[in-house]
Amino acid sequence: MTGGGQVMAFRALAYWLMRYRRTWQGTIVVSVANPILFLLAIGAGLGTLVQEPVEGASYLAFFAPGLLAAAALQNAFVEGGFVVNSALRRERIYPTAAATPLEPGEIFAGHLIFITLRLFISAGAFVVAMALFGLIESVAVGVVITLAATLTGLAFATPLAAWAVTARDISQINTVFRFVVMPLYLFSGTFFSIAQLPEPLETLARITPLWHGVDLCRTLALGTASLGPSLVHAGYLAGLAIAGALIGRVTFRRSLHA
Amino acid sequence: MSEALIEATGLEKTYPARNRQGTPFRAVAGVAFRVHRGEAFGFLGPNGAGKSSTMRMLAGVSAPTAGTLRILGLDPVADGRRVRARLGVVPQDDSLDTQLTVEENLLVYGLYFGLSRRAVRTKAGELLAFARLEDKAGERVENLSGGMRRRLTIARALINDPEILLLDEPTTGLDPQARHVLWERLFRLKQDGVTLILTTHYMDEAEQLCDRLVVMDKGLIADGGSPRELIERHVTREVLELRFPPGEHEKIGRELGEQVEVLPDRLLWYADDGEQALARATELGIRPLTALVRRAGLEDVFLRLTGRSLTD
Structure with a gap:
């Protein structure tokens, strides 16, 4: 992207920020309150039924970082899937911007910056909730985990956005939610250790991007992270995020300059 | 220019x-x-x-x-x-x-x-x-x-x-x-x-x-x-609009020939003098339900050029 392109992307970002200004307080309350309720229900409720440690931790300590990563996937799906499709079709935010000097790639970049910000804020709120349960050791760890969860979300958000701008309507987005997002959510080690899965499924789970996000966040939270695996996780997630961004530059152009 | x-x-x-x-x-x-x-x-x-x-x-x-x-x-x-x-x-x-x-x-x-x-x-x-x-x-x-x-x-x-x-x-x-x-x-x-x-x-x-x-x-x-050029080029000065009971107007329209456009609900008879056309219709024994003479407009140009009405 040229220097001019970056300025242009920030013009597109300004729109999303102006919209967010109307809703941010509400979304942050929800972003903190939701995980607190979830952690209470699962940790204090269901967790008490799980007596044995999971991967060497209490069930709550095991589950919370997994849910953090899974929530990042869910947020990425809403922001990169539904919102992107709606910005193209129902609300016509993209076509409106495309009539101005902005180029499709800049409209995409501006929205991606905003999505990253949204993912970061939601992850940060979740980490604050985890800290309230004594699950975050220090501010530094909290920041690193927030970044890891943001990266996990981005690994999904950019490919989803690249595709959602080509989807004809919301029903296609819903289909992906049912058949891709839900299975990932359930079988990527969020609720239980994937070591408990039968062999072919365990290998399959290890390939899914969400598992890499879950394991990255979890090992960081439990203090069991080591450099090698963490770099593999982060590299895998970053690779997906970059691939999605590159594909999105093409699909956004095709869609907005048809 | x-x-x-x-x-x-x-x-x-x-x-x-x-x-x-x-x-x-x-x-x-x-x-x-x-x-x-x-x-x-x-x-x-x-x-x-x-x-x-x-x-x-x-x-x-x-x-x-x-x-x-x-x-x-x-x-x-x-x-x-x-x-x-x-x-x-x-x-x-x-x-x-x-x-x-x-x-x-x-x-x-x-x-x-x-x-x-x-x-x-x-x-x-x-x-x-x-x-x-x-x-x-x-x-x-x-x-x-x-x-x-x-x-x-x-x-x-x-x-x-x-x-x-x-x-x-x-x-x-x-x-x-x-x-x-x-x-x-x-x-x-x-x-x-x-x-x-x-x-x-x-x-x-x-x-x-x-x-x-x-x-x-x-x-x-x-x-x-x-608009004026198009009207002059493609249509006559006036138009006689004739309405008939359902089903009758198509047959009458065919009989009258080129200067008449058959629409789903009426006939348009293009003529420089609409009153004269109406007199001619009466002579031919045509008895429309209603008859209206008006100036030709762009809609008539459109019908002539595309052969269909705009509301398609």
Whole structure:
């Protein structure tokens, strides 16, 4: 992207920020309150039924970082899937911007910056909730985990956005939610250790991007992270995020300059 | 003749097939036209005639498949950004942000064009006065009527002082009063020297607003000129409209021959003197339910050129 392109992307970002200004307080309350309720229900409720440690931790300590990563996937799906499709079709935010000097790639970049910000804020709120349960050791760890969860979300958000701008309507987005997002959510080690899965499924789970996000966040939270695996996780997630961004530059152009 | 702001020759647009079984769709099949500075130029045609595809190419957001197009002396593909910076676009569906206020909608759009917040604020006051929305600046768009929204969309399109304003069916869906307000505002813009390019389904709109227009059908231009020229070229001075009980008029129409157009609900008899034609009909023993003589208009030109009514 040229220097001019970056300025242009920030013009597109300004729109999303102006919209967010109307809703941010509400979304942050929800972003903190939701995980607190979830952690209470699962940790204090269901967790008490799980007596044995999971991967060497209490069930709550095991589950919370997994849910953090899974929530990042869910947020990425809403922001990169539904919102992107709606910005193209129902609300016509993209076509409106495309009539101005902005180029499709800049409209995409501006929205991606905003999505990253949204993912970061939601992850940060979740980490604050985890800290309230004594699950975050220090501010530094909290920041690193927030970044890891943001990266996990981005690994999904950019490919989803690249595709959602080509989807004809919301029903296609819903289909992906049912058949891709839900299975990932359930079988990527969020609720239980994937070591408990039968062999072919365990290998399959290890390939899914969400598992890499879950394991990255979890090992960081439990203090069991080591450099090698963490770099593999982060590299895998970053690779997906970059691939999605590159594909999105093409699909956004095709869609907005048809 | 004054300077040509837009020049199109052999312009085509073909959309690729949506899937393997599909076939490519040729929306615009080779059109040529010129638009001069200060002019109001119309594209008239039924749905699917290629008007919107042409407008998208003019807006610099759709690359022509073939032919040449110059806008403000620039290539809208290679110089898309520079072209769009000098255009104003009023899409048919408004596409305003209903969550934001009237003023915020203008602000966002101004920022897209690289205007400073302060510059937009100053400009917004002026534009809201023009759109007669001064007292609505802080109102959310969702609370505005259809006519107000359309005027806001036009105000928004003027934020960058465009040399050319593109309007896609500017009054579709508005009530008669709102349409007249809008026409008056557009007429004022034209007086101020803004070049207007519009598509429309409405003959009265074309007659009111357009200095020149082209009639499009099936991706081609059937003919073009001023409304008066087109009427003189294609139809007689007057038209006799005859209505019959259902089922009878087609047979009578066939008997009367060339000068009569058969519509689903009536016959149009083109004649220089409508009263004379009516007398002739009576002589022939034709007994219509109602008969009306009126001056020929653009709608008649349209029927002659495309063989169907605009409401198709």
